[in-house]
Amino acid sequence: MAASLANLTTGDRGPAVGGFDYSTVPEAVRKELQDSAREIRLRLMETAAGMMDIGGRLAKAREQLPHGSWLPWLAAETGMSEQWSRNCVSLYLRFAEQPRLLEELDVALSPTALVRLASAPDNAYEDIIDRAREGERLRVVDVEEVIKQHRDREREAQGRGSRARAFAADDAPAGADALRLLADRARDELIPQIVARAQAVLGILEDAEEAMASGRRVAAKELQGLRPDAQWLTDALEQLSQRRANGHAKLVHHTFLDRPPLDAGPWSDAAAFLRDISSSDAIVVALKAGVPAFVESGANALRKALMA
16 A cells, blocks of 8 residues: 555545635635645555554564563564554554555545544444545544444444443443544634634734834733733643643643643743733733843744744
8 A cells, every 4th residue: 555655646636625615715825725635635645554554564573472572572662652553453454455445545534533443343434434435524523423323323232322331341431432522523623713813913923023123112011912812822722732831920720630741842832932921910020021022932932833
């Protein structure tokens, strides 16, 4: 499958994203967006091919190694977690007899959706593949929903009821699938809102940059209106990542969840800046350090996050 994918070009595939109305974007960037979407889908299929190849090699290594040696070998040689390695093996075993099926169906699923598909009951798997054959573009939440529906039917057929018991027969928490579905939907809804609010904050900071570059003085009071958006973004980023920003400000409201610090990355500086201006007292303190420094640090952090 990997070798076959390497020979594909963007022109070999159909529409990148079914159902999107490209008339809503400027014609000047329409083709570039369509090409980018095709390339993203191609990379997702390459990721699937890579996961299957890894799974096949892991499965073979597990057979060759002495009993009890596979996990130590896995940790020492690959650094992969046991769970992720088992996911790759499951994906390989699911598609071992039809390794090019996803490519042939033009199915581009995220790694999360692939893992769900690999572990799905046979009826759910066949339903998902049939939908793909009919041209449906499937997201993680769609795959989750199909799997949940089939598992509920199986439980009802066995007289156990649909997720009614505290634990299912496979010892998985009864509400796990429903919670994953809720989490995936919440994530899909929250991310565009976070990006839009962050862009709005960046826009105000860039306007201030332009004003100062032209010689106009920007008063601290003009920037204090950023606080409500910063507070919303601080809460939203913590909900989305389940990590807390490493800011200096002491927040009045706290969650009962003991969240670890946000990992270093494109959003860590932006999250710290937003946290430090998310309360009335905190933004006043931040602005006292000087408006130019405030604007520069905030704009740079948000540009880094949004353009990563």
